[in-house]
Amino acid sequence: MDAPPLALGVGDRRDRVRDALPPLRARLSQRVFERRRIALSCASGSLGRPASESGRVAFDRSCSACHGVHAAGSAKGPALVHRVYHPGLHADSAFDLAVWHGVRAHHWSFGDMPPQPEVTPTELANITRYVRELQKANGIE
Numbered sequence: 572m573d574a575p576p577l578a579l580g581v582g583d584r585r586d587r588v589r590d591a592l593p594p595l596r597a598r599l600s601q602r603v604f605e606r607r608r609i610a611l612s613c614a615s616g617s618l619g620r621p622a623s624e625s626g627r628v629a630f631d632r633s634c635s636a637c638h639g640v641h642a643a644g645s646a647k648g649p650a651l652v653h654r655v656y657h658p659g660l661h662a663d664s665a666f667d668l669a670v671w672h673g674v675r676a677h678h679w680s681f682g683d684m685p686p687q688p689e690v691t692p693t694e695l696a697n698i699t700r701y702v703r704e705l706q707k708a709n710g711i712e
């Protein structure tokens with residue numbers, strides 16, 4: 572029988588814990604992935620209704636390039652499925668203002684949002700409903 576291992580010093584234990592953790596980058600992308608998965612998982616459930624379905628189509632065309640698929644965010648714009656965009660903090664009128672007039676960067680460092688003149692008023696109402704349903708499905712209501 573081998574002798575029992577010597578007790579580890581604090582430094583050794585810290586190194587072992589550090590080595591056992593995934594590198595920071597991997598952990599970050601895992602969290603981003605997890606967020607997207609959550610937004611994705613809710614998209615199939617409650618969103619079969621006509622208004623939010625046509626909202627999704629318009630969103631995918633005009634908004635998803637920056638706000639990401641299912642409004643989960645991208646490298647060019649923030650997730651709208653985020654507590655910052657809770658209806659109590661950004662009412663539906665914030666969507667109208669953003670789409671008609673654009674947004675000067677103030678919450679994040681993605682840059683300004685240009686106006687989206689191709690979006691019709693009906694599409695905008697449906698987009699807003701779609702995003703609200705995604706938020707709700709993710710506990711933001």
Ligand code: HEC
Binds near residue numbers: 630669677
């Ligand atoms: C070219 C990229 C881009 C596109 C396309 C885009 N957005 Fe944005 N949007 C942004 C960025 C960036 C911000 C965050 C600005 C900040 O607060 O820093 C933003 C912010 C917003 C906000 C928050 C406004 C506020 O009052 O703070 C809403 C709502 C919004 N976008 C909706 C939309 C909708 C709906 C569409 C599609 C019709 C859309 N955006 C298309 C980049 C984009």
